Each structure stands twice: as C-alpha cells, then as structure tokens.
Amino acid sequence: MENNKDCCKFREFIQGNEEFLNNPVIKDFLSKKANYQLLKQSICHPTFQNKERLDQAFRGFYFNIRFTAYISSTLYFHAINLDKKISKLNYRFPVTLDQPFKEDTEVSLKDIAIYHEDFELKSDNILDYITDPDIYNALKSLTSNQRNILYLVYIKGWTDSEVGNYLKKSQQAVSKSRNKALKKIRRDLKLPSENCIF
Known part of the structure; x- marks a missing residue:
C-alpha cells in the first residue's frame, strides 16, 4: 500500500505539470488505467525499471498514433491519385x-x-x-x-x-x-x- 509521502509526491507532480498533462496525446495515453498506473509508479517509486516500463508503454502508444496517421494519409493520397487516373482514363477513353x-x-x-x-x-x-x-x-x-x-x-x-x-x-x-x-x-x-x- 502506498504511503502518504508517495501520494503527495504524485499530487505535486500533477499540480506542477497541468499544461503537459493537458496535451491531447498525453491525455489520451493516460486515459488508459494501466498507463496512468505506470506514471504513478514512476513518480512515487522512481526506479529504473518503473521509468523504463512507462517509456516502453508510451513508445508503443505513440508508434500506433503515428502509424495510424501514416496509413490514413497514404490512403487519402492514393484515393486522390486513383480518382485522377480514372478521370484521365475516362477523358482518354x-x-x-x-x-x-x-x-x-x-x-x-x-x-x-x-x-x-x-x-x-x-x-x-x-x-x-x-x-x-x-x-x-x-x-x-x-x-x-x-x-x-x-x-x-x-x-x-x-x-x-x-x-x-x-x-x-x-x-x-x-x-x-x-x-x-x-x-x-x-x-x-x-x-x-x-x-x-x-
């Protein structure tokens, strides 16, 4: 069970980093209970393993965001190019x-x-x-x-x-x-x- 000192440390972190924690990406990351707990663990018990687990979780989360954005933009531009090809084909034939x-x-x-x-x-x-x-x-x-x-x-x-x-x-x-x-x-x-x- 966490002691009061640990809880105070985490509360201080939350109050001192409001702007950072309101970033949409961070907010989305911390909306998952497991990620929120990893952050709390790394603040209350700042061991190398706890920080590494938090970093790994965030890297995986951020990779998924970037990968999804990449796929979405690729599909969007392929759709535009396909539309151009079809228009060109209809014009030629x-x-x-x-x-x-x-x-x-x-x-x-x-x-x-x-x-x-x-x-x-x-x-x-x-x-x-x-x-x-x-x-x-x-x-x-x-x-x-x-x-x-x-x-x-x-x-x-x-x-x-x-x-x-x-x-x-x-x-x-x-x-x-x-x-x-x-x-x-x-x-x-x-x-x-x-x-x-x-």
Whole structure:
C-alpha cells in the first residue's frame, strides 16, 4: 500500500505539470488505467525499471498514433491519385457512342444516330431512335437482349446496376453484355479500335 509521502509526491507532480498533462496525446495515453498506473509508479517509486516500463508503454502508444496517421494519409493520397487516373482514363477513353464521329469534329455517334428528347418519340426499341443506316444495321445485328440493354442505358439513361435490377441480372452481366455489343458495333462500323477499352 502506498504511503502518504508517495501520494503527495504524485499530487505535486500533477499540480506542477497541468499544461503537459493537458496535451491531447498525453491525455489520451493516460486515459488508459494501466498507463496512468505506470506514471504513478514512476513518480512515487522512481526506479529504473518503473521509468523504463512507462517509456516502453508510451513508445508503443505513440508508434500506433503515428502509424495510424501514416496509413490514413497514404490512403487519402492514393484515393486522390486513383480518382485522377480514372478521370484521365475516362477523358482518354470516352464511351463508344460519346466519341467524335470524325477526327475534325466534336459531333459524337450519339448526336448523329439518336433522336433527342425534343421529338418526344415514345418507343422501347432502340432501332426506332436511329437515323443513320450504318448504325441501324450494326444495331440490328445485335441480339434483342443487347439492344434492350443499350436502349435502357443510352436512351433511358439507366446505370448498369439499374438495368441489372430491372432485367434480374447481375450488374457484371449487364456490363459485359453492353461492352460486347459496343465492341461489335465498333467492328461493324469499322471504327478504329486503338481508343477502345473493351
């Protein structure tokens, strides 16, 4: 059992080091009962072993803080870099129907092939929206499932996940089918494939 002299020594330490003890890192360290007891032991019984145990506990605690901060910042910067890479990839490899029809124009395949909503065409068949004969024939050679997926994505503006829910298929299956259809359209239209990511 600790004597009064030891308790007084610890109380004096607490009163004389208020600013130090209010440091957020120290406060957090001492919030654990075991660490608080190690501090008390090293003040009341200042042996080498007691001080060493306190130092070891603090080094381990501080390492965890720094390691967590390092991992957090690494993840943060990797997320930013990944976002930049995805944006760059999307800029370099736009969706097939969004690509320019010719090199010297900004008009895309979608612009020349599909009626805009202003015409208020109400049809669930993508072929009814096509005005270009070559694209019409390329779309006609697809399976009805592929045409339906392209209709839901490019006419209705649904995501692959929404199409999957509607057709009771997985998002991966929809994405694979859509990519396969776009690859076939590109091949049928004899469009260059160097910019194609499918």
